[in-house]
Amino acid sequence: MNEKTRTQVGGPQDPREGLEAVVALRRLLEALEAAQVENAFIAGWSWAQIAEVLGVSKQAVHKKHARRIKDRYPRQPPRKKGRGA
Amino acid sequence: MFNRFTDKSRKSVQAAFEEARMLGHDSVGDEDLLLGILRVEEGVAAEALSSLGVTLEDAREESEEMLSDALSSIGISLEEIRREAGDAFEMRIPTHRRLPLSPRAKNVLVGARKEMRRLGDNYLGTEHVLLGILHNEDGTAVRIMASMGVATEALEDRLYQLRRRAAG
Numbered sequence: 563m564n565e566k567t568r569t570q571v572g573g574p575q576d577p578r579e580g581l582e583a584v585v586a587l588r589r590l591l592e593a594l595e596a597a598q599v600e601n602a603f604i605a606g607w608s609w610a611q612i613a614e615v616l617g618v619s620k621q622a623v624h625k626k627h628a629r630r631i632k633d634r635y636p637r638q639p640p641r642k643k644g645r646g647a
Numbered sequence: 648m649f650n651r652f653t654d655k656s657r658k659s660v661q662a663a664f665e666e667a668r669m670l671g672h673d674s675v676g677d678e679d680l681l682l683g684i685l686r687v688e689e690g691v692a693a694e695a696l697s698s699l700g701v702t703l704e705d706a707r708e709e710s711e712e713m714l715s716d717a718l719s720s721i722g723i724s725l726e727e728i729r730r731e732a733g734d735a736f737e738m739r740i741p742t743h744r745r746l747p748l749s750p751r752a753k754n755v756l757v758g759a760r761k762e763m764r765r766l767g768d769n770y771l772g773t774e775h776v777l778l779g780i781l782h783n784e785d786g787t788a789v790r791i792m793a794s795m796g797v798a799t800e801a802l803e804d805r806l807y808q809l810r811r812r813a814a815g
Contacts, residue, residue, distance in 0.1 A: 586717035630741040
């Protein structure tokens with residue numbers, strides 16, 4: 563089997579299929595991160611706690627998720643650092 | 648970029664951004680331009696599509712199926728993940744995040760302008776956008792239509808037929 567037969571279009575190792583799987587995974591990752599951050603928020607976790615587990619800065623997680631979560635839960639009071647969980 | 652666009656084609660492109668956002672597409676793809684045309688339901692392109700039985704719901708479904716197929720190809724079940732993550736899980740991209748046009752979608756709009764010139768028109772309507780989509784043979788929109796059983800040639804013929812009718 564040479565290289566060309568291994569990567570022919572439609573084959574199991576078709577590069578297009580592989581690349582499209584990466585795109586799909588990236589979209590899934592974004593949706594999943596948003597959902598899990600929201601779940602943590604509802605469970606009473608602070609931004610600092612969420613950020614710590616995600617391994618990113620509090621600012622980063624706040625910038626990416628706070629607006630969407632506030633739109634969805636307008637009446638939730640802002641949480642103090644260290645509370646919950 | 649939107650010079651000479653008609654109200655309908657402009658609205659269709661705007662609707663494409665909404666469709667992309669709803670489906671979790673991090674850029675507006677050529678398939679979203681197709682969905683935009685279907686969503687606005689105005690203009691020659693929408694008429695040609697609906698006369699061949701292409702509906703917004705079916706096209707959206709095909710697009711979502713492509714996502715779940717791509718994930719199963721690497722052993723991931725979208726359904727399972729959706730179940731595990733609960734109610735908070737949604738593919739929709741938050742409103743404050745801006746979506747760019749994908750290179751393919753840009754190509755489609757460049758192609759649409761070429762179609763406008765080729766046909767000697769002085770406006771850029773939904774039919775030119777649809778022709779741009781159809782001539783982008785590697786695009787996702789063409790694949791979506793193929794899996795819905797719509798031949799691009801038949802759709803193109805219908806477009807010209809509707810144009811002639813409108814002109815005559």
